[in-house]
Amino acid sequence: MHHFEAKRGELHCEGVPLRRIAEAAGTPAYVYSHATLSQHYRVFDEAFAGIPHIVCYSMKANSNGSVIRTFTNMGSGVDIVSAGEVCRALAAGAPPSKIVYSGVGKQVFEIEEALRNGILMFNVESREELETIDAVAGRMRKRAPIALRVNPDVDPKTHPYISTGLKKNKFGIHIDQAIRDYEWAARRRNIEVVGVDCHIGSQLTEISPFVDAAARVRLLVEKLLRKGMPIRIVDIGGGLGITYNDELPPHPKQYADAVVSAFSGLSVTLVLEPGRVLVGNAGILLTRVLYTKGAAALKGNGKKHFFIVDAAMNDLARPSLYGSYHAVVPVGRAPGKRTVADVVGPICESGDFLAKDRRLPLYRSGDLLAIMSAGAYGFSMSSNYNSRPRAAEVMVSGTRFEVVREREAAKDLSKGERTASFLAGRGKTRGRIL
Numbered sequence: 319m320h321h322f323e324a325k326r327g328e329l330h331c332e333g334v335p336l337r338r339i340a341e342a343a344g345t346p347a348y349v350y351s352h353a354t355l356s357q358h359y360r361v362f363d364e365a366f367a368g369i370p371h372i373v374c375y376s377m378k379a380n381s382n383g384s385v386i387r388t389f390t391n392m393g394s395g396v397d398i399v400s401a402g403e404v405c406r407a408l409a410a411g412a413p414p415s416k417i418v419y420s421g422v423g424k425q426v427f428e429i430e431e432a433l434r435n436g437i438l439m440f441n442v443e444s445r446e447e448l449e450t451i452d453a454v455a456g457r458m459r460k461r462a463p464i465a466l467r468v469n470p471d472v473d474p475k476t477h478p479y480i481s482t483g484l485k486k487n488k489f490g491i492h493i494d495q496a497i498r499d500y501e502w503a504a505r506r507r508n509i510e511v512v513g514v515d516c517h518i519g520s521q522l523t524e525i526s527p528f529v530d531a532a533a534r535v536r537l538l539v540e541k542l543l544r545k546g547m548p549i550r551i552v553d554i555g556g557g558l559g560i561t562y563n564d565e566l567p568p569h570p571k572q573y574a575d576a577v578v579s580a581f582s583g584l585s586v587t588l589v590l591e592p593g594r595v596l597v598g599n600a601g602i603l604l605t606r607v608l609y610t611k612g613a614a615a616l617k618g619n620g621k622k623h624f625f626i627v628d629a630a631m632n633d634l635a636r637p638s639l640y641g642s643y644h645a646v647v648p649v650g651r652a653p654g655k656r657t658v659a660d661v662v663g664p665i666c667e668s669g670d671f672l673a674k675d676r677r678l679p680l681y682r683s684g685d686l687l688a689i690m691s692a693g694a695y696g697f698s699m700s701s702n703y704n705s706r707p708r709a710a711e712v713m714v715s716g717t718r719f720e721v722v723r724e725r726e727a728a729k730d731l732s733k734g735e736r737t738a739s740f741l742a743g744r745g746k747t748r749g750r751i752l
């Protein structure tokens with residue numbers, strides 16, 4: 319479900335024609351629908367209504383402050399993976415008591431920042447990390463609430479780069495070894511064992527891996543409870559997939575029913591860490607065709623057609639990184655004639671594509687296109703490669719829209735950079751080749 323629809327031949331985000339946004343904010347630009355974000359949150363949260371739970375939006379999917387605030391205004395907590403994310407989550411109104419901290423490489427300064435702010439819990443991924451948290455908490459005269467992130471060794475059947483719950487992945491503590499580490503943790507004065515955590519991967523389109531993981535986690539919770547450990551939180555991670563092309567992921571209600579029934583009879587609070595499912599289909603990347611190539615070859619079938627657009631792999635890395643599919647939709651009326659083409663960016667790599675071998679209308683220079691389902695892992699993974707300023711971000715609500723992050727300027731590209739002192743003075747003769 320999303321609020322990007324064509325009306326009278328013009329693609330709109332809610333009540334705003336995307337063409338107007340392109341004129342006002344330029345391209346490339348990410349455009350987010352506030353109504354879609356809110357609706358996704360509401361549906362997800364209500365799916366768990368029958369059980370004590372905290373939805374902790376996984377902000378690495380989209381860290382824009384207005385996106386985070388959309389959810390925190392509705393009662394959401396936040397799942398973070400760095401000290402930078404703690405700061406941005408707090409700035410966007412997240413209550414510390416609803417922040418969970420995940421990730422395999424938490425550093426001392428990051429642990430300190432999280433402890434200072436009194437977060438809900440650390441999802442700890444190794445014995446060494448547990449020891450570090452204990453030591454840092456000791457120095458700060460605090461008790462660190464922890465869950466161990468266990469690796470249940472189930473195959474999430476998704477892209478290998480975003481599978482995290484297999485034995486061979488770097489994540490978590492193998493579920494069979496977790497008891498030992500829990501027993502160690504329970505004896506530490508500066509650690510408070512509060513929960514069990516797992517997160518098996520992203521863009522899952524089947525329910526069974528969630529069910530398998532939850533069953534294994536439940537067995538562990540029961541063992542820990544029998545040992546007298548006060549487990550009161552079960553964090554089942556995120557990972558619910560969305561439709562990019564023709565995937566049919568489970569509805570949040572179906573997902574919630576499966577998770578809730580896996581833990582029925584236990585008096586625990588569930589923590590959920592959805593990212594993609596809340597934001598993925600609530601955002602698009604708006605881009606303009608700069609040039610087209612290959613039209614002359616249309617009669618033959620040897621050559622390829624290219625639409626060169628002003629967005630690139632630095633703006634949206636997913637196609638290059640994972641071979642991901644994003645639908646490409648015209649913003650205005652599209653030409654009737656079609657061709658097979660790649661939609662590519664200006665970056666100097668052949669891996670720089672947004673869409674490959676698609677049957678698309680014969681677009682012309684100047685046409686506006688929407689790269690769909692770009693709200694998750696879009697802007698948040700973007701970079702300045704090729705010294706390209708990062709795109710503007712715009713949020714729409716009804717008939718209003720606002721720039722919620724300005725497009726970077728040329729001066730931002732060299733922010734913090736300085737010329738080495740031993741080079742100073744040399745470059746003064748402009749235009750001379752040394």
Ligand SMILES: *Cc1c(COP(=O)(O)O)cnc(C)c1O
Nearest residue numbers: 376420520556557591592593594
């Ligand atoms: C990335 C991540 C999530 C969110 O995953 P989605 O697939 O976007 O829902 C949740 N928990 C952890 C620990 C993560 O690393």
